Amino acid sequence: MSVREHLFNQYFLIAGCLVFILLFAANVVAQQVTARWQDTKHVEPLIEVNPPAVPTVRKPLAIVGGRLIDGRGGEPVEDAVVVVEGNRIVAAGPREEVDIPAHADRLDATGKTLMPGLIDAHLHSVMNNDWIHNYLRHGVTTMRDPGHPFRFYQSLHFAKRPLPRVFLTGGHLDGFPPVWSQQAIVVRDAAHARRAVYDQFEKGATGIKLYFRLPLEYYETITNAASGVGIPVMAHLELVDADDAIRAGIDGIEHVTSFGTALADPEDVQRFKAAVRADYSARREERFRLWSKIDMESERLREVIDLAVAHDIFFTPTLGVYERQKGDEGVEEFHLTGYRNMVRFVEQAYKSGMKISIGSHARIPHAEAGLDYQHEMELLVKAGMKPMDVLVSSTTGNARYFRTGQRLGSIEAGKLADLIMVDGNPVEDIAVMKKIDRVMLNGKWIQDDER
Numbered sequence: 001m002s003v004r005e006h007l008f009n010q011y012f013l014i015a016g017c018l019v020f021i022l023l024f025a026a027n028v029v030a031q032q033v034t035a036r037w038q039d040t041k042h043v044e045p046l047i048e049v050n051p052p053a054v055p056t057v058r059k060p061l062a063i064v065g066g067r068l069i070d071g072r073g074g075e076p077v078e079d080a081v082v083v084v085e086g087n088r089i090v091a092a093g094p095r096e097e098v099d100i101p102a103h104a105d106r107l108d109a110t111g112k113t114l115m116p117g118l119i120d121a122h123l124h125s126v127m128n129n130d131w132i133h134n135y136l137r138h139g140v141t142t143m144r145d146p147g148h149p150f151r152f153y154q155s156l157h158f159a160k161r162p163l164p165r166v167f168l169t170g171g172h173l174d175g176f177p178p179v180w181s182q183q184a185i186v187v188r189d190a191a192h193a194r195r196a197v198y199d200q201f202e203k204g205a206t207g208i209k210l211y212f213r214l215p216l217e218y219y220e221t222i223t224n225a226a227s228g229v230g231i232p233v234m235a236h237l238e239l240v241d242a243d244d245a246i247r248a249g250i251d252g253i254e255h256v257t258s259f260g261t262a263l264a265d266p267e268d269v270q271r272f273k274a275a276v277r278a279d280y281s282a283r284r285e286e287r288f289r290l291w292s293k294i295d296m297e298s299e300r301l302r303e304v305i306d307l308a309v310a311h312d313i314f315f316t317p318t319l320g321v322y323e324r325q326k327g328d329e330g331v332e333e334f335h336l337t338g339y340r341n342m343v344r345f346v347e348q349a350y351k352s353g354m355k356i357s358i359g360s361h362a363r364i365p366h367a368e369a370g371l372d373y374q375h376e377m378e379l380l381v382k383a384g385m386k387p388m389d390v391l392v393s394s395t396t397g398n399a400r401y402f403r404t405g406q407r408l409g410s411i412e413a414g415k416l417a418d419l420i421m422v423d424g425n426p427v428e429d430i431a432v433m434k435k436i437d438r439v440m441l442n443g444k445w446i447q448d449d450e451r
Contacts, residue, residue, distance in 0.1 A: 054442065061083070061105050064095065064108060066079075066421065068092060071396045080095065082411060088443065089411055117418035120358070120398075122360065124147070125148075129158075132163055132166070139433070141441050142399075147171065165418075168204065173187050198229070213280075233249070233251050239261070257291070261290070263294050287322075288335045315356055316357040319342065320367060322338075350383070350385050
């Protein structure tokens, strides 16, 4: 054997050993992560990845004379008082029932409505602090991005201006081939699916997002693992039917279009799924064709809604994403009919008692910049929701979806002081939600120069 051959064999042997060691180490780490959480019910408070600083000034602030909508669904309280100390609400209610500390600063809120900060259940932002700061300026004090990787939010740690509380799921779990390869965790088998949940949780995920190419066979494994660590699972569906996903244990359904294949005629569904499997972008048009043909009075529709209600599903319609109006570029009659049916479905879901969550998604076609969330609120009112129910969904309801209701979502003693002051009465006119006068995040007003 030549010296060259000998050296090559030695190199090959060493390289092989290194590969074996690395694979073994990776497997050990994966097993350790799995072992830590498997067969446990590890539930701990879910927190944002960017907790705001606590105010250094602890002097109480009494906000007096405004209309109080506390986020819990009761009648608005006129001439109310809310007392904030540090980053906590210490008292809230009618003026005659609240003791204002003698040394408290006072802020006159006459003519304004004081309510909890808005919570956006579905907002995608890619390394754009200016974008989500703009949402904060317009009253969104908390948001969740379902599906984008943690690395997309590294810029949070270098933010120069206040930002909403940000909750993340990490990259979405998808099947092969993934739709968005840079954002996806491609699930290989059930064991990998379980490890992916634990790994995301270890990194700070407060939910798990399932994307539409993920096969149904992995859903129950994922929901069981997520339940064990106390985080919700939400799904964007195109190829898996909503009723099957619900039975597999998901907690939330993102987008009204996710219900389409569970409601439509089987032949239409088969054509839709074939088109999407062949080209994922086909869904953008084909979902409107599918929805334009759905029988909105069918027994099947009633069964699916009843199933979702029975399983306490949180439903985030994101109507603004699909809103189509006559005169929009490229819009045909099937787009308009499809969207009308989506709106009718949301109305029926709401009237049947389904939990409606509010998410803006991102920039949407017919909304003013930074007011996408408020536009979604208006669309839900047009779909038949009472304004007060929209306000509850945007605060207490979404806090429950996030599993943070013990500290966020309402104005009551002990809760974190995330508040907004609105110029007008949103119970009478939801459009005044665009007139945000002041925003408080964690006990500190967002100043004019920060807004």
